[in-house]
Amino acid sequence: MSEEKRNFVDEFESPDHYHLDDLLTEEHKLIRSSVRDFVKKEITPFIEGWAEKNHFPNEIVKKFGEIGAFGPTIPLEYGGGGLDYISYGLIMQEIERGDSGMRSTASVQGSLVMYPIYAYGSEEQKKKYLPKLGSGEWLGCFGLTEPNHGSNPGGMETHYEDKGDHYLLNGAKMWISNAPQADIAVVWAKNEEGRIHGLIVERGMDGFTTPETHGKWSLRASCTGELVFSDVKVPKENLLPEKSGLGAPMGCLDKARFGIAWGAIGAAMDCYDSARRYALERIQFDKPIASFQLVQKKLAEMLTEITKAQLLNWKLGKMMDEGKATTAQISMAKRNGVEVALNIAREARQIHGGMGITGEYSMMRHMMNLESVVTYEGTHDIHLLILGADITGIPAFK
Ligand code: TGC
Ligand code: FAD
Numbered sequence: 159m160s161e162e163k164r165n166f167v168d169e170f171e172s173p174d175h176y177h178l179d180d181l182l183t184e185e186h187k188l189i190r191s192s193v194r195d196f197v198k199k200e201i202t203p204f205i206e207g208w209a210e211k212n213h214f215p216n217e218i219v220k221k222f223g224e225i226g227a228f229g230p231t232i233p234l235e236y237g238g239g240g241l242d243y244i245s246y247g248l249i250m251q252e253i254e255r256g257d258s259g260m261r262s263t264a265s266v267q268g269s270l271v272m273y274p275i276y277a278y279g280s281e282e283q284k285k286k287y288l289p290k291l292g293s294g295e296w297l298g299c300f301g302l303t304e305p306n307h308g309s310n311p312g313g314m315e316t317h318y319e320d321k322g323d324h325y326l327l328n329g330a331k332m333w334i335s336n337a338p339q340a341d342i343a344v345v346w347a348k349n350e351e352g353r354i355h356g357l358i359v360e361r362g363m364d365g366f367t368t369p370e371t372h373g374k375w376s377l378r379a380s381c382t383g384e385l386v387f388s389d390v391k392v393p394k395e396n397l398l399p400e401k402s403g404l405g406a407p408m409g410c411l412d413k414a415r416f417g418i419a420w421g422a423i424g425a426a427m428d429c430y431d432s433a434r435r436y437a438l439e440r441i442q443f444d445k446p447i448a449s450f451q452l453v454q455k456k457l458a459e460m461l462t463e464i465t466k467a468q469l470l471n472w473k474l475g476k477m478m479d480e481g482k483a484t485t486a487q488i489s490m491a492k493r494n495g496v497e498v499a500l501n502i503a504r505e506a507r508q509i510h511g512g513m514g515i516t517g518e519y520s521m522m523r524h525m526m527n528l529e530s531v532v533t534y535e536g537t538h539d540i541h542l543l544i545l546g547a548d549i550t551g552i553p554a555f556k
C-alpha cells in the first residue's frame with residue numbers, strides 16, 4: 159500500500175527563533191537535514207493514508223535501518239550509529255515530526271530492544287542480534303506492560319521456571335508496540351525467586367503468539383499487540399545475563415523517554431509550522447487571519463513553548479552524553495515535551511478551523527497520536543510523581 163497524498167508538497171521549515179542551531183555541530187545539522195529529507199520523501203506523502211487504513215508499512219523498517227535510525231548511540235561495531243545523544247534526539251524529533259507511530263517503531267527498536275541487548279547481553283547475544291536489528295533486517299519489541307500491571311510493572315505476573323536445559327515461560331504482555339511484526343521480543347519476567355530478568359524470545363518458538371490489538375484511534379500507522387507465552391521453551395543462552403531487577407527495564411526506559419521528549423517537540427514543530435502557514439493564507443473579514451491578535455497570541459505562545467522545550471532537551475542531551483542525567487530529569491523533559499505538543503496540536507487545529515479536522519492537515523493525527531505518547535513510557539501523572547519523589551524524597555506511588 160503506497161497511496162501518495164495527491165499534490166502533496168511537504169514544505170516544513172524548522173522554527174529556530176533563538177538561534178538554537180548555534181548549539182549544534184555541523185554533524186548534528188547534517189544528520190537532522192538528512193533525516194528531515196527522508197521524512198519528506200518516505201513518510202509525510204503517505205502517512206495520512208497509512209493512518210486512515212490502520213496500516214503499518216513494513217518496508218519502513220529496512221529504510222530506517224539504512225538511514226541509521228535504529229540504535230544511533232549503540233557503537234558501530236554492534237550495528238549502531240556510534241553517535242551522541244543530541245544526534246539521537248534530533249533523529250527522533252525529525253521522525254516524529256512526520257508521525258509519532260513511526261518514531262515509536264524507531265525508538266522501541268533502538269532504546270528498548272537494542273539497548274538492553276547491548277547493555278545487559280552476553281557477547282554472543284550482541285553479535286547475534288544487534289547487527290540485524292541495526293540494519294532493519296529484524297524488528298524487535300519490548301514486553302513489560304501486562305493486562306493487570308501498567309504503571310506498576312514491578313507487580314508483573316509473567317514468569318519462568320528453570321527446567322535444567324531451558325526456561326519455561328508463561329504469561330502475557332499487552333500494548334506492545336511492533337509486536338505483531340516483530341522477529342524477536344525482549345521480555346521481562348520473574349524467576350522462581352520473584353526476581354525480574356530479561357529474556358529474548360524469538361518468533362517461531364512453540365507457544366509464543368502475538369495477537370494484534372485492533373480499534374486504536376491513535377498511532378494507527380504503528381502496529382500494537384499482545385505477547386502471549388504458553389509453556390514457551392526459551393534456551394538458557396537467551397537470558398540477558400548482566401542485569402536483573404526492575405532497574406533493568408527502567409534503565410531502558412530512561413533512554414526511550416529521552417527520545418520521546420525530543421520526538422514530541424518534532425510533532426509540535428509540525429503543528430506550529432502548519433498553523434503559521436495557514437494563518438498567513440486564510441482570509442476572513444478581508445484579512446489574513448494571521449493579522450488578528452488572538453491568532454498571533456496562539457502562534458507566539460506555541461513558538462515560546464517549542465523554544466523552551468528545545469533548550470531543555472538540548473541540555474538533557476548534554477547530560478546524557480556525560481552520563482549525568484537522572485531519571486527525574488528525563489521525566490521532566492518527557493512530561494513537558496508531550497504536554498507542550500498536545501497543547502500546540504489543539505491550538506494549531508483551532509487555527510485551521512474546520513479544515514483542521516481533516517486529513518489534509520497533520521494536526522488531528524498528531525493530536526490523536528500524542529494521546530498514546532502521553533500515556534506510554536510512564537503516564538503524565540506517573541512522571542509528575544517521579545518528580546515529586548525526587549523533590550520531596552517521599553514516593554507517592556503507593
Ligand atoms: P521503585 O521502588 O521506585 O524502584 C524499583 C527498583 O527499580 C529501580 N528503578 C530504576 N533503575 C534505573 N532506572 C530507572 N529509571 C529506575 N526506576 C526505578 C529502583 O532503583 C529500584 O531498584 P532496587 O535495586 O532498589 O530494587 O519502583 P516502584 O515499583 O515503586 O515503581 C516506580 C515507578 C512507578 C516510577 C515505575 O515503575 C514507573 O516508571 N512506572 C511507569 C511504567 C512505564 O513507564 N512503563 C513503560 C512500558 S514500555 C512502553 O510504554 C513502551 S512504548 C514505546 C513506544 O511505542 O514508543
Ligand atoms: P494504568 O497503570 O492502569 O493507569 C491508569 C490511570 O491511573 C493513569 O491515568 C495513571 O496515571 C493512573 N495511575 C496509576 N497509578 C497511579 C498512582 N500510583 N498514582 C496516581 N495515578 C496513578 N508497554 C510496553 O511494555 N511495551 C510497549 O511497546 C508499549 N507500547 C505501547 C503502545 C501504545 C499505543 C500504548 C497505548 C501503550 C503501550 N505500552 C507499552 C503500555 C504503556 O506503557 C502503558 O499503557 C502505561 O505504562 C500505562 O499503563 P496502563 O495503560 O495499564 O494504565
